[in-house]
Amino acid sequence: MEFESLTDTRYQRVCRMEELNSSVVPSNISSSDKHPLFVAWVAIRLIPALVLSLCFLLGVPGNIAVIILRPNWQHMSSLSQSLMLNLAISDLLCLITLPLWIYMLLYSWTFGLVTCKLIAYVVYCSLYGSVLTVTALSVQRYLQVVKLQKIFSQVGRKRMLVLLWLTAMILSVPYSVFRQLSNEDHWTTCIPHYSTPDQQMAVLLTESLSGLVSIIVVGFSYISLHIKVNEAAFFNNPQTTRLVTSIIVTFFVLWMPYLITNMLMVAAISRNNEIWDSLMYSQSIVRALVFVNSFMNPLLYAFASGNMCTVCKKREHGYCC
Numbered sequence: 001m002e003f004e005s006l007t008d009t010r011y012q013r014v015c016r017m018e019e020l021n022s023s024v025v026p027s028n029i030s031s032s033d034k035h036p037l038f039v040a041w042v043a044i045r046l047i048p049a050l051v052l053s054l055c056f057l058l059g060v061p062g063n064i065a066v067i068i069l070r071p072n073w074q075h076m077s078s079l080s081q082s083l084m085l086n087l088a089i090s091d092l093l094c095l096i097t098l099p100l101w102i103y104m105l106l107y108s109w110t111f112g113l114v115t116c117k118l119i120a121y122v123v124y125c126s127l128y129g130s131v132l133t134v135t136a137l138s139v140q141r142y143l144q145v146v147k148l149q150k151i152f153s154q155v156g157r158k159r160m161l162v163l164l165w166l167t168a169m170i171l172s173v174p175y176s177v178f179r180q181l182s183n184e185d186h187w188t189t190c191i192p193h194y195s196t197p198d199q200q201m202a203v204l205l206t207e208s209l210s211g212l213v214s215i216i217v218v219g220f221s222y223i224s225l226h227i228k229v230n231e232a233a234f235f236n237n238p239q240t241t242r243l244v245t246s247i248i249v250t251f252f253v254l255w256m257p258y259l260i261t262n263m264l265m266v267a268a269i270s271r272n273n274e275i276w277d278s279l280m281y282s283q284s285i286v287r288a289l290v291f292v293n294s295f296m297n298p299l300l301y302a303f304a305s306g307n308m309c310t311v312c313k314k315r316e317h318g319y320c321c
Contacts, residue, residue, distance in 0.1 A: 049105040051288035056098040059295025063092040079140060079157050086161060087133040090168075091294040094126035098291065109188045113181050116190035121176035128168035128210070130294060134251060135214045136164065138221035146228045171210065174203050197269045204269075208262040211255055222248045247300050254293040257286040 066088040076084070097119050100111060109116065178192040178199070194200040226245070261283045268279060 045105045047285055048288040049102050052098045052102050052105075052291055055291040055295050056095055056102070059095040060092065062295055062299060063088045063095065067092070080137070082157055082161060083133055083137050083140065086164070087130060087137070087297055090126045090129035090133060091297050094123055094130065094291065094294050097123050104189060109181065109190045116181055117176045117179045120179045120190065121172050124172035124175040125168050127290065128171050129165060130297065131211065131214050132164045132168060134297070135217050136160070138218040142221035142225055146224050171206065174206070178203070201266050201269050204262045204266050208259045208266070211259045215252060215255060218251055219248055250296050250300060251293065254289050254296070258290050261286050
């Protein structure tokens, strides 16, 4: 999820500015000249690198712990366990690539074109896998708790997971195809290169629309679930309310800035205006926030799973979550 660029002259200029800003500021430049370059380096390189480092240090052990310990999973259905495990695996797969991106942000990309394309594909595939899994979890819990419907047999469960990953793999193909190495002032980056602005608009729109659909589905499912469980006296407690709310808020807060920035970039490309320059700075930070969701997921769902199961057991006297 690195810097976007186009062959169009104005977009090449923006990318060259980023590469210049990311390099070490020469000592012979005056303080007034150094300041904007330093601010740009902090915004584009240092802050995202620090956020990604935090995600890696906290998220990798957290997801490994969820995979091994499987907290509060003993009363969950096989479908819920599969989705929870799938979520932890997809998040872990995404997070283990972060050291390479952190190295590129602070130094340069030295791992070759094949690794560049492969790692970009793995990152997007795991991110799409995570988002689709969260969406599937929300729909499954909505159907079981609100509609009292049990879904998916053993065969159906496997087919659903295969379909989920096939969808993620297909949606991730453009991010590998367009990924290339860029060299500016002895600084190499692994970034996407598009032949026309229309190609970039298509990629941004696909990513934004799929993310917005997932957010709408997750929001509707959990809001409906929240309303339903609050109608039951045995489940009306502040702890559960906070847990359900935190799932919605975290997913919304960490993904919406990135999706909004993508839509603004589409508008900037279509109208060919100067908002693009400022968006390039903000997108570097909002991209990093997306990875925060990968280390927050195991915490949120591990704690929430036990409470959701309480609803199922008290409503149906069975292990249905």
